Amino acid sequence: MFVHVTSQPKDTPLRAVHERLGATMTEFAGWLMPLRYGSETAEHLAVRSRAALFDLSHMGEIAVTGPAAGEALDYAVCGWPSALAPGRARYTMLCAPDGGVVDDLVIYRQGDDRFLVVANAANTAVVLDELRKRCPGAVVRDETAVTGLIAIQGPNASSLLERVTDLPLDGMRYYAGAYRTVAGCPAWIARTGYTGEDGFEIFCAASDCERVWTGLSGSSADLPAAGLAARDTLRLEAGMPLYGNELGPDVTPYEAGLGRVVRLDKPGDFVGRDALAARAAEGPRRTLIGLVARSRRVPRHGYAVLSQTGRRVGVVTSGAPSPTLGTPIAMAYVETGATRPFGIDVRGKTEPADVTELPFYDRRKQR
Amino acid sequence: MSVPAELRYTEEHEWVAIDGDTASVGITDYAAQSLGDVVYVSLPAVGSAVSAGEPCGEVESTKSVSDLYSPVDGEVTEINEELDGDPGLVNAEPYGVGWMFRVRVTAGADGEAALPSGLLSAAEYDELTKSAG
Numbered sequence: 001m002f003v004h005v006t007s008q009p010k011d012t013p014l015r016a017v018h019e020r021l022g023a024t025m026t027e028f029a030g031w032l033m034p035l036r037y038g039s040e041t042a043e044h045l046a047v048r049s050r051a052a053l054f055d056l057s058h059m060g061e062i063a064v065t066g067p068a069a070g071e072a073l074d075y076a077v078c079g080w081p082s083a084l085a086p087g088r089a090r091y092t093m094l095c096a097p098d099g100g101v102v103d104d105l106v107i108y109r110q111g112d113d114r115f116l117v118v119a120n121a122a123n124t125a126v127v128l129d130e131l132r133k134r135c136p137g138a139v140v141r142d143e144t145a146v147t148g149l150i151a152i153q154g155p156n157a158s159s160l161l162e163r164v165t166d167l168p169l170d171g172m173r174y175y176a177g178a179y180r181t182v183a184g185c186p187a188w189i190a191r192t193g194y195t196g197e198d199g200f201e202i203f204c205a206a207s208d209c210e211r212v213w214t215g216l217s218g219s220s221a222d223l224p225a226a227g228l229a230a231r232d233t234l235r236l237e238a239g240m241p242l243y244g245n246e247l248g249p250d251v252t253p254y255e256a257g258l259g260r261v262v263r264l265d266k267p268g269d270f271v272g273r274d275a276l277a278a279r280a281a282e283g284p285r286r287t288l289i290g291l292v293a294r295s296r297r298v299p300r301h302g303y304a305v306l307s308q309t310g311r312r313v314g315v316v317t318s319g320a321p322s323p324t325l326g327t328p329i330a331m332a333y334v335e336t337g338a339t340r341p342f343g344i345d346v347r348g349k350t351e352p353a354d355v356t357e358l359p360f361y362d363r364r365k366q367r
Numbered sequence: 368m369s370v371p372a373e374l375r376y377t378e379e380h381e382w383v384a385i386d387g388d389t390a391s392v393g394i395t396d397y398a399a400q401s402l403g404d405v406v407y408v409s410l411p412a413v414g415s416a417v418s419a420g421e422p423c424g425e426v427e428s429t430k431s432v433s434d435l436y437s438p439v440d441g442e443v444t445e446i447n448e449e450l451d452g453d454p455g456l457v458n459a460e461p462y463g464v465g466w467m468f469r470v471r472v473t474a475g476a477d478g479e480a481a482l483p484s485g486l487l488s489a490a491e492y493d494e495l496t497k498s499a500g
Binding site for chain 1: 404406407409425429430431432455
């Protein structure tokens with residue numbers, strides 16, 4: 001799943017912090033990122049039981065501004081950004097004219113005339129290019145290089161962040177955001193995340209990133225850093241799609257089980273509307289399912305899903321040992337109508353797996 | 368990165384300790400750190416024959432799966448049963464309680480345990496991992 005590029009990877013503003021923490025670094029989407037600091041399983045469990053900090057400064061931040069920014073985005077993405085109230089956020093997608101997913105995004109409405117579009121690091125350039133083409137009536141600016149992004153995720157995130165921010169967090173809604181300060185630095189503080197836990201994402205100036213990080217990590221003796229390895233298993237347990245695995249140009253939002261993000265009910269045209277409307281009417285050709293392995297051998301990205309007769313009926317998109325469940329889990333696309341039970345071809349041997357409801361982990365049901 | 372001087376190594380990152388005709392085998396500290404948390408180790412059955420350079424098991428970690436290669440020819444006499452319940456021992460002590468299996472090494476023409484010529488010394492293995500970055 002790691003994207004390899006030949007050019008020199010970019011450093012986040014927190015490179016020195018990661019080095020001091022002894023992180024194992026990896027190249028991801030053109031960035032040198034912390035993969036893990038120690039045990040990725042311990043980092044994962046820290047997020048589930050307490051809280052941890054993530055450096056997500058590789059994510060793309062694209063500002064779309066101007067009086068017509070909302071309407072321009074309504075045409076560009078399949079959601080309905082202009083209907084968002086200032087201070088609110090929405091998960092959405094940028095689709096191609098054929099309905100395939102170009103990227104999945106979170107859009108924050110930071111003011112009447114300002115939207116922040118957060119793109120996957122690997123897709124920032126293409127999203128920027130598409131937004132510039134699709135939003136002629138708005139100003140589209142890449143703020144990735146000047147923006148740092150730090151996430152604090154876990155059940156203790158709110159009580160820990162509260163120690164270093166002047167933003168009242170009590171009663172702040174999920175997918176809400178506000179401008180205030182963290183560790184004395186101006187920041188956009190949003191109650192969003194990619195872990196399946198409560199948590200916040202803090203956007204600040206790249207030059208303030210280290211102050212924000214050390215302010216947060218210094219707020220508690222029990223706030224470890226977590227790397228990309230833990231981030232991937234956390235999002236998988238939470239049933240959240242990863243672009244390049246569950247999402248891509250050959251996948252429509254409907255197949256990914258995310259038809260709700262396509263707002264065919266919004267006024268006006270948008271890129272992909274006709275194709276998506278047709279796909280909505282005909283029903284998905286394949287379905288994203290959750291699988292829990294009965295074997296300890298881990299289903300991984302690209303492994304075949306087999307029917308009882310051994311016919312290939314699908315493919316694993318993401319798979320990993322689940323630290324919370326203690327057993328391997330996977331998401332997979334299977335042909336609509338394929339019948340259970342399913343097996344997974346794990347390097348030449350078929351291992352049984354049970355279909356389960358997504359997500360694998362739901363914090364509201366655990367506590 | 369620990370590379371004990373008394374052990375021999377393979378290019379596939381196994382270590383081997385020779386005691387008479389018995390070889391104890393595990394994966395190196397370098398391998399364990401590269402893999403990340405080991406979550407499952409599939410080992411050869413006791414009594415099965417293994418061949419030097421041939422896969423005889425699997426090491427599953429969070430991010431990847433790797434084949435486990437036998438460094439020697441022989442018969443498996445013992446496996447580390449502890450790893451089934453606690454595969455993290457491989458990360459904690461790759462050269463100690465994280466050992467994987469023992470082999471009675473096939474004797475050569477001279478009646479002594481025959482070791483493959485390709486096994487590396489600690490210095491050679493250290494060099495290999497450093498050049499791999």
